[in-house]
Amino acid sequence: MLRAERGTSRRELAEALGVHYQTIGYLERGEYSPSLSLALQIAEYFDVPVEVVFSLRPFPRLGSEG
Known part of the structure; x- marks a missing residue:
């Protein structure tokens, strides 16, 4: 979701x-589950806490009531 919001391609x-x-x-x-290092790099790339990118609990679907 972060990647799409920012218009960044996978490549x-x-x-x-x-x-x-x-x-x-x-x-x-x-x-695939990333290494801790890769998870931290992804969070840093998007300038967000790692919990925003990765969580042990599934994220609610967009548009669902929460």
Whole structure:
């Protein structure tokens, strides 16, 4: 969601983080859990706390009542 909001492509984010662009897709689909280092890099890239990007509990779907 952060990547889409900021208009960043998977390839751009991957290059900034030093990972393969497919890794970003795996992360977004929940098919891959990042290392702590990568999680912190992603949070730093978007200038948000790591909890905004990663959580142990699923995020509510957009538009759902909370």
